[in-house]
Amino acid sequence: MFNINRNYELAENEGSSLQTGNKYIVLHETTNIGAKANASYFKNNWATTQTYVQYVIGDGGKIYQVGADGYQAWGAGSYANANSPVQIELARTTDKATFKKDYATFVNFARSKAKQYGIPCTLDGSGNGIKTHKWISENIWGSHTDPVESYLEPFWGITHEQLTHDIAVGIEDVVEPKKTFTNINNVVTTLKGNVKAYATYKLDGSANSTTDIAPGTGWISAGIEMINGEPQYCIGGNIYIPQSITTFKDKVLINSDIPVHAVNLKGEVVGANLDGGSAWKYAAVVNVPKVGYCYKIATDMYLPLKYAQGSGYKG
Incomplete structure (x- = not known):
């Protein structure tokens, strides 16, 4: 059978x-x-x-x-x-x-x-x-x-x-899910790298001593938090992986199906809306007043973390 x-x-x-x-x-x-x-x-x-x-x-x-x-x-x-x-x-x-x-x-x-x-x-x-x-x-x-x-x-x-x-x-007819999950929103992949496994972290910044993950594997992230000075993806209950060990090491992919906006360092909306699914290199992560942590993607142009792949944001 x-x-x-x-x-x-x-x-x-x-x-x-x-x-x-x-x-x-x-x-x-x-x-x-x-x-x-x-x-x-x-x-x-x-x-x-x-x-x-x-x-x-x-x-x-x-x-x-x-x-x-x-x-x-x-x-x-x-x-x-x-x-x-x-x-x-x-x-x-x-x-x-x-x-x-x-x-x-x-x-x-x-x-x-x-x-x-x-x-x-x-x-x-x-x-x-x-x-x-x-x-x-x-x-x-x-x-x-x-x-x-x-x-x-x-x-x-x-x-x-x-x-x-x-x-x-039991199930005779294959069940129809009540939800449809959109691929671009939450999937992050660890770098293949010349390592046996990557360390994971807790929200307080301490290491998860019993939860390492393999290189080159895909994970569904439930959100992004700033931990130990860098964005980290939540891939399980109090289990986080740094963005720097993923294929998004130096870029951010906008995870919305609709355009989103960027802000300046004062937290004001600036420029044209950014297309969902577009990729941007970032220079730093900055805590912008009234907005929170943002990727710096251009001079005085910041993209809120919530718009990045792995945040769960759906537009």
Whole structure:
């Protein structure tokens, strides 16, 4: 029924050798784009990051296996890991047709694995069942809110109630998302660079010691903040990456579908409106009175950060 890609499956001497109990199937989302890239990252970094799951789903309904069924994955804390024979990550996408396939496979595959291990096809109820990572955080351990609050609902309109229904009955017809996500608004990509991984930061400027990200990977940003003297994109709960490690290292792409305005150093609107989607080099980031932080894109011409790709602004 399901075609599983095993190119990134851990070898026998990799990952945990501990078997699990059969209480939960845990549902996650990756926070970044592309299932193949995430599966590859788990395969190549499981030992250093101490994180991986059994399956990653995405790229148009494809399934990539990483960990072995029935053996502990490292995705949801010690108790959940010890009692979940399968944990599944849903990779993000900005394409509507791709998401429809991904979501249907995510739901139906979770149901299939639950039935295989005698686990009820109920979402976030009491006792055994299919659990979101948020349920694990609220009832056992952790602080994650995936996959519903972090991805499914804000980006595609799939509520917890909808996911609960779909987990209970399955999906025959591919679901139609209630929202359409616009590509240019939020996607940022890390530089390929000659590095193994990039550090991420918290809003207070301190490093996230357990959350590094791979070079050349795409991420959906929820906003831009000034941290440690430079713009940083929010790619998860209190997880930020500097603009300087992305393909927007020295430029800004206006993320509006309509023209936007620039201001001068006094905060006054100046010049003609700037076309949505146009790219501009910037010389510095300046805190403009009454406006806030802005990219300096010309002499006495400043573009508010909120208009840049990665800010979530939609015009």
